Amino acid sequence: MTSTTPANVGHDGIDPVHTGTVGDLPSGPSAARAARLVARVTGGADSAPIRMPAPFTGKPIAxxxxxxxxxxxxxxxxxxxxxxxxxxxxxxxxxxxxxxxxxxxxxxxxxxxxxxxxxxxxxxxxxxxxxxxxxxxxxxxxxxxxxxxxxxxxxxxxxxxxxxxxxxxxxxxxxxxxxxxxxxxxxxxxxxxxxxxxxxxxxxxxxxxxxxxxxxxxxxxxxxxxxxxxxxxxxxxxxxxxxxxxxxxxxxxxxxxxxxxxxxxxxxxxxxxxxxxxGGKNPMIVLPDADVAKAAAGAVTACFSSAGQLCVSVERIYVHEDIREEFTRAFVAKTAALRLGGALDFHAQMGSLTSEAQLRTVSAHVEDARSKGARVLTGGRARPELGPLFYEPTVLSGVTPGMTPFAEETFGPVVSVYGYTDVTEAIEAANDTPFGLNASVWSRNGRAGWEVAARLKAGTVNVNEGYAATFGSVGVPMGGMKESGVGRRNGAEGLLKYTESQSIAVQRGLALRPGRGVPGGLWARGLTAGLKALRHLPWR
Known part of the structure; x- marks a missing residue:
């Protein structure tokens, strides 16, 4: 596991000696910017304001x-x-x-x-x-x-x-x-x-x-x-x-x-x-014809972006037994090579967790699995020398029911790898959760990937991608099935949900009730004939 040391100096970097209302920012543009932003908050008469810490250092931001x-x-x-x-x-x-x-x-x-x-x-x-x-x-x-x-x-x-x-x-x-x-x-x-x-x-x-x-x-x-x-x-x-x-x-x-x-x-x-x-407990299915190198690289992004603190990130990977060993070897190697760090540049590939609560949850999930017989293939430990909330990207195998990360959302850089022999078995395992937010399928055959995707109970499914294809395609809706949510954001649906629909009809000529002197039965028979005819009109 490679790492970089968090930067404490530099343009708009983290300055540990800065004090005042806005802390841990340089005395230059960022400090002034943060102070200006805080001033935009509506209200604020609460007698107990709070100081929020920077995850990279643990020192207060504002x-x-x-x-x-x-x-x-x-x-x-x-x-x-x-x-x-x-x-x-x-x-x-x-x-x-x-x-x-x-x-x-x-x-x-x-x-x-x-x-x-x-x-x-x-x-x-x-x-x-x-x-x-x-x-x-x-x-x-x-x-x-x-x-x-x-x-x-x-x-x-x-x-x-x-x-x-x-x-x-x-x-x-x-x-x-x-x-x-x-x-x-x-x-x-x-x-x-x-x-x-x-x-x-x-x-x-x-x-x-x-x-x-x-x-x-x-x-x-x-x-x-x-x-x-x-x-x-x-x-x-x-x-x-x-x-x-x-x-x-x-x-x-x-x-x-x-x-x-x-x-x-x-x-x-x-x-x-x-x-x-x-919440989500998002699965990834690697079909036997998948490009192993591409699937392994995609899994790294799907699992460890934002240190796994992403609602649509992958926490379960199901790999066909024919390629499981090859995939796991490639995935573990790529995961172990990730650069951790807290500098304000593009060098580090994974940052830290955001809060002490998240660090406790991640640590507890990994330790529970380890104590009950799961194998830690890479990662599995905090990295306090990098910063107070760093935790290594972690790959587990042998995770079984009864272990905390088997079914509970970890919301951190932890993923479990499982094998399967039949695609229906993998689909059933992927769907065997109260959640249904996001899923990922990998195959060289786009049609086969689409067919598997359509059988997964998730609001978004990405083929040969982890989450970014649907996340970035803002013209289509995004949201969860089952206990992962109600409603959608993005697309037309993400706009129309904020509106009330109103239907307006203007009637001309013929009234929609029998006129004076017209027997109700005669009216009903005439309307019945009309309804039969309307069914055959192409625009109805």
């Missing part, structure tokens, strides 16, 4: 104000007041804001790369995935929203006499609760379509990576987003969660399955709607 219930409700009141004017603007005007935002994200990406690395502990290439995702989403909804939201004509009950159409209205004020692991990408994927649909937004990002969301919020203002349309509040879920649920006209949540279930129950009592992206 002191963040924490909102209370009243401040969150005030933010919703402001958003509600701004929503009418925003919704009345032409969709193409809202699109232009997103197009300008796309350009700003790419032009100022270095700022975002630094912030994401410092807050989340990612390797820089993983941070760039977030920049590219934010740009792709802004471009997609900046180009297609007007078409997707346009009024739609439909066939009326009586051709020529019934004019029918569907129009879309924004939900109102959308509450968005964002996770810590992909602060830039998931903010864009959830906030941008909500705004394009004419809603206003109150977002609660996780405290750990709040600066990344605030950076995107600042760029949105520069792109022309009016004040009050998108607001950010910071706070503890136990303190402000009730206000977020009660004030939202639509709630969007990304996080754990238990929390998602609890929020769904609360929203259901209000008869409002929601979308949830929750």
């Amino acid at each position: 002191t963040l104000p924490q909102a209370d219930d009243a401040e969150v409700r005030a933010a919703f009141a402001t958003a509600r007041a701004a929503q009418r004017d925003w919704a009345e603007r032409p969709v193409r005007e809202r699109q232009r804001v997103l197009v300008r935002l796309h350009d700003l994200v790419l032009r100022r990406q270095r700022e975002a790369l630094d912030l994401v690395q410092i807050e989340a502990g990612k390797a820089r290439l993983d941070a760039f995935d977030e920049v590219s995702a934010a740009a792709l989403v802004a471009a997609y909804y900046g180009k297609h929203s007007a078409r997707i939201l346009a009024p739609r004509r439909a066939a009326g009950v009586i051709p020529g006499l019934t004019k029918t159409g569907e129009v879309r209205h924004p939900k109102g004020v959308v509450g968005i609760i964002s996770p810590w692991n992909y602060p830039l990408a998931l903010t864009a994927m959830d906030v941008f379509p909500a705004l394009a649909a004419g809603n206003t937004v109150v977002q609660k990002p996780d405290n750990q990576t709040a600066l990344s969301a605030l950076w995107l919020h600042e760029l949105a203002a520069e792109a022309g987003l009016p004040e009050g349309v998108w607001q950010i509040v910071l706070g503890r879920g136990s303190r402000i969660g009730t206000a977020l649920v009660e004030e939202s006209d639509y709630l969007c949540f990304t996080g754990s399955t238990p929390t998602g279930k609890e929020l769904a129950g609360q929203v259901a009592k209000r008869l409002t709607s929601y979308s949830l992206e929750l």
Whole structure:
């Protein structure tokens, strides 16, 4: 396992001697930038602000104000007041804001790369995935929203006499609760379509990576987003969660399955709607005809991007017995060669975990499997000499039911390899989980890969890729089956979920009830004949 030492100096690097409200950033541009971003937070009268640590060093990044219930409700009141004017603007005007935002994200990406690395502990290439995702989403909804939201004509009950159409209205004020692991990408994927649909937004990002969301919020203002349309509040879920649920006209949540279930129950009592992206235990199936070298390299990316702290990352690999030994040897070698480090450059291939809680979970899962007989083929230990939260990318074999990582989501750089002899056996094993978020299939035969993919119970499946093909294809929906979630983000569905559909019909000429003096039976017989004829019309 190769490594690099975390950089403590350099342009926009981590300066351990810097003190003040914004810590662990240089006294130059990054410190000033972070202080400016913190000042954008809505509310903050909480008497107990918190200091968030940098994963690479454990030293504080920034002191963040924490909102209370009243401040969150005030933010919703402001958003509600701004929503009418925003919704009345032409969709193409809202699109232009997103197009300008796309350009700003790419032009100022270095700022975002630094912030994401410092807050989340990612390797820089993983941070760039977030920049590219934010740009792709802004471009997609900046180009297609007007078409997707346009009024739609439909066939009326009586051709020529019934004019029918569907129009879309924004939900109102959308509450968005964002996770810590992909602060830039998931903010864009959830906030941008909500705004394009004419809603206003109150977002609660996780405290750990709040600066990344605030950076995107600042760029949105520069792109022309009016004040009050998108607001950010910071706070503890136990303190402000009730206000977020009660004030939202639509709630969007990304996080754990238990929390998602609890929020769904609360929203259901209000008869409002929601979308949830929750946990996963994502499988990868390597078919016997797969290119072993490509599959092994793809598995490294699928399993260890963002140190495995990615909702769609792979934690289970099923390899046909004919190539299992060859694949495992190649995969273990590539995994062991990964460069770990915390420098703000593109040298390291994997960063650290983001929190002490994640490090404890990963360590506990590996130790439980090891103590019960599983083999650690590579990795399996923390690397405190690199930083407080580094853990080696780990490959396990011999993981069986009863071992924690067999069925529970680890959400870290740990993957288990299994063999199979029949593809149906592999599909059944892959589907044998309460989760259904993402999956991966590897084959030289694209049709065979597609056929296996269609049999997997997962919201997204990638053939000859781990997750990036569907993650980056923002024109198609992304989300989970079973306990991995409800609803979808991205694509037309990711926009329309933030709207209410309304059907309008204009009736002319013939009434839809018998006229005066017309017997009901005669009317029914005539309508029956008409219905039989309508069935044969090509547009019905």
